[in-house]
Amino acid sequence: MPTRPTWLSHDGRINLEQQRKRAKALLQHLKNGAAPDGLSLISRGPSFASPTLSDAQWLIARELGFSSWPKLKAHVDAVEFAARHPDFEASDEARTVHWRCGNDIAHSLQLAGFKGSFQMLTDPLCMGPVQDLPAEAYRALRGQFISQAFGMAVGDTTRRLDDEYTHLKLLGSADHSVLWCEADAYDQLFLIRALAGLERLPPKLELIEVDRVPGIQRFIGIGQLAPDVLAWLWPQRRPVDEEALLLARQAWLAYCDASPVALAKLAHSPHDALPFLAPALLRQLQELPGVRDGLSLTERLALQVINEAGSMPFARVFAELMGKREPLPFLGDIMFHAMLRPLIDTPHPLLIESEGHLEWPRRLLTITELGKQVLSGAAYWLEHATHERWVGGICIRSGQPHWGIDQQALPVWCESFSDS
Incomplete structure (x- = not known):
């Protein structure tokens, strides 16, 4: 089955000493009136007539996504603390189940000190037919598509789907589960699929959602993050509530519908319960044929x-x-x-x-x-x-x-x- 992207390079860690050296080098460029293009574009705050090291540090911080150098330093300190104290930050338990729409963080969670088990659902819901069908018919539909699209044996695909969806059913009765998601359609469709299958909220279900990480100019996915950055994300988890559950059910049925009208309504409205859902659904709508050219x-x-x-x-x-x-x-x-x-x-x-x-x-x-x-x-x-x-x-x-x-x-x- 398809996997998450593996070509990503930036893992979210920031070397503060390296940034200090960059700031010193940048200061010399500023004094010579030759700041690099990328940094000169954001030099709109302080006056650089007589640049100082603080000015250069401010520019470096802004480039990395922070409003100031102290905030950059605070973030680096927080990540380093998480790395030094994995038992404190990654305070999950052996009974905890970490859920993800791929295996891209499984090893990194172990390295970071997480003790719970790992489960995944790799069904690429952003592709192929997705309909509201009984479980057996749904898996057969998805298995046939995945087999044809990716040149895989139908038997292998079906067995893997059966195994993953059987484990997903246990989400409703698990003592403690955590869903790790980012903001794109692949993850958000996994999220609503997982939640829509619940009859009621389990004892403890939490969600880690992220659309950006400081220091990464173009964040693509959680899978690119270093283990200590995953540990830094851990305290940011929040409980899944009834409002999120109801929204997920509504969104899942809209996505499975033969008409995009209900889906478009959800995609064009913000939702506090699942704040990244609307942009992801909007992007998925754009896979419909454009009225001008017929292209997704x-x-x-x-x-x-x-x-x-x-x-x-x-x-x-x-x-x-x-x-x-x-x-x-x-x-x-x-x-x-x-x-x-x-x-x-x-x-x-x-x-x-x-x-x-x-x-x-x-x-x-x-x-x-x-x-x-x-x-x-x-x-x-x-x-x-x-x-x-x-x-x-x-x-x-x-x-x-x-x-x-x-x-x-x-x-x-x-x-x-x-x-x-």
Whole structure:
């Protein structure tokens, strides 16, 4: 099954001594009137006519996401304290179960001093058909999709799903469970799936949610964090309440619906109980066909990258997308590869894949003339596509009326291609 991204490098730890040295070097640049471009863009606070070391430290702190140097130092001290006192910060118990939508933090939790067990649900709910079905039919549906999308044996996929969902049922009776989530659609869909399956709140269910970590300019996911930073996150957990449970049930049913109307209503409204849910649902809505070109946002961004480069290896397209262009990264590399196959494996492709003897990450992608026309809005992708596509419970078939999304991220029913 697909895994969380593994190409991330920044783990959230900040070396204060290194930043002090950077500040001293920056001070000399400021005195010479030659601050690096990235830092000069935020030099709007203090006057730098006669720069001081404090000015340089303030700029470094701002670059790392802090409002001041003392706050940067306080954060570093807090993380170092968590590392020195894992039994104090990571105060879980052997009965605690840590839940995650992948195995990316399993080893780091152990290194940080956590004592509880680890469970995961790897079902990539942001892809393929997701419908409100009885348990056996639901698992069969998801197993078939995962097998086809990722080239896995149906039996292996089904056994893994059965095992994971059987463990998930125990969430309702566990003494103490903690859900580790970030703000993207992959995690937030896992969160509402887990909560929606509960008949009632268990004795102690807690949630750790994070959309940014100080010192990381582009936070992608919890899996990139060092063990001591996970320990620093631990005290920030909060209990899951009835309001969150009811919201999750509502959101799950909306996501499974064949119409995006209810989902869009949730996506365009803030929710205090689950504050990251609406942006994630909004991003998922953008996987519906755009009314101008018939592309999902992921497809559109990928075509833009390749069109600008001429030709580019699969892996570099993914890195460019996740590192710079994707507004709310939620895909692993294998998931991205599966999403682009329908643009390649069709009689009228938008992309040509070359260097087929290489592993797929190294194969070159080149945009076709039709791809350029679709990207410009001169052609509509669903007039040429051959693959069925799903966004939750919404099915999009080529040549048939379908749901689309407009520039305000509002759903539009397209009776014919002229509506687009």
